[in-house]
């Protein structure tokens with residue numbers, strides 16, 4: 001079987017590479033010529049552990065090719081962005097366009113799989129109206145399914161293989177054919193259902209995480225008033241066998257957790273109250289973080305300060321700035337009249353207008369060091385040898401060791417802890 005993967009981003013590319021590494025002929029398609037070129041030249045446009053070696057192998061062995069338009073294949077996998085509009089409604093235009101782009105190529109017996117995370121009913125209401133234009137009968141002549149990815153950036157290859165998958169077919173045969181295909185490399189179990197259930201399951205998973213993080217953020221704000229260290233409290237609560245509280249932070253970012261719950265808010269309206277409130281709570285964290293930074297500066301009598309923002313990625317050890325809370329924290333700090341310099345060892349192209357410095361430059365200019373992302377490089381810093389202008393540090397991710405930093409003479413502040 002040959003596969004055409006439409007969309008060569010964080011999900012499409014690893015998936016394409018994985019099939020190619022297992023001896024399947026894959027053709028990757030992206031409307032962005034730079035993404036296509038990067039594959040042809042084996043120059044990665046995204047950072048992911050193990051991707052480079054696998055890409056090299058796939059291209060060198062001739063199993064992966066790429067272009068800006070689809071080619072005739074047996075299977076089409078759609079893995080394009082499904083972002084939200086500024087008013088928090090789903091933007092399904094990429095899914096619709098990608099589907100439309102394969103219609104001229106599909107033939108009897110082909111399989112079309114949607115990987116992108118989408119609001120329930122998207123396969124039915126957005127994809128099928130395009131696919132019927134092929135003249136093929138859906139479910140019997142043209143098989144269609146939703147097979148949402150569940151991988152976590154940073155560990156994509158491990159999780160692509162080992163995670164269970166939920167596959168929802170528009171017909172039983174569609175689901176079965178999809179399962180057969182993914183069994184090429186998936187070692188986890190593949191559970192079959194209908195397309196709408198699979199769509200809901202995927203969005204539910206990310207919403208569960210968002211709601212749970214909002215709960216932790218709400219408690220973090222309260223802990224500051226109660227004079228409790230929320231990280232300690234969460235650790236203790238999680239010793240309970242049926243409790244798994246997530247962790248607070250400067251906000252929730254990325255293209256999934258901060259986006260998908262809005263799909264349910266749009267569909268559920270009044271019924272999606274907890275989900276909506278959780279989104280708002282998580283979206284309030286950048287401003288909470290900026291205000292706490294300001295309060296620390298005030299307490300130290302520092303006016304007209306320069307804040308060092310360490311970490312621009314949406315989470316630790318990734319190079320992805322999509323929906324990163326750090327950028328909003330920086331905006332909020334600037335609104336408060338503070339100057340911000342920033343540093344991120346993983347970001348090659350800063351998508352925010354703030355100035356990015358080297359670690360040393362940022363350390364030398366900052367009146368306070370605010371850690372916004374739990375990158376490995378930050379965890380491993382040795383405060384005793386740091387050549388920094390300031391001896392005030394604010395850790396929003398609980399990624400630094402208070403004892404070690406205090407021993408090195410730093411005044412240590414932690415989000416979700418009033419101490420200091």
Ligand code: SAJ
Pocket residue numbers: 117149150151152153205206209213246247248249250251252253254255256257314315316325
């Ligand atoms: N975060 C917290 N507290 C936590 C955990 C995360 O504030 O306790 C923040 C992170 O810092 C980050 C954001 O949430 O800003 C999202 O990070 P994440 O690690 O929770 O998730 P993603 O977006 O990298 O990946 C998620 C995963 N979904 C779940 O764990 C349910 C992944 O399995 C999905 O495949 C992915 O979304 C996706 O593509 O949908």
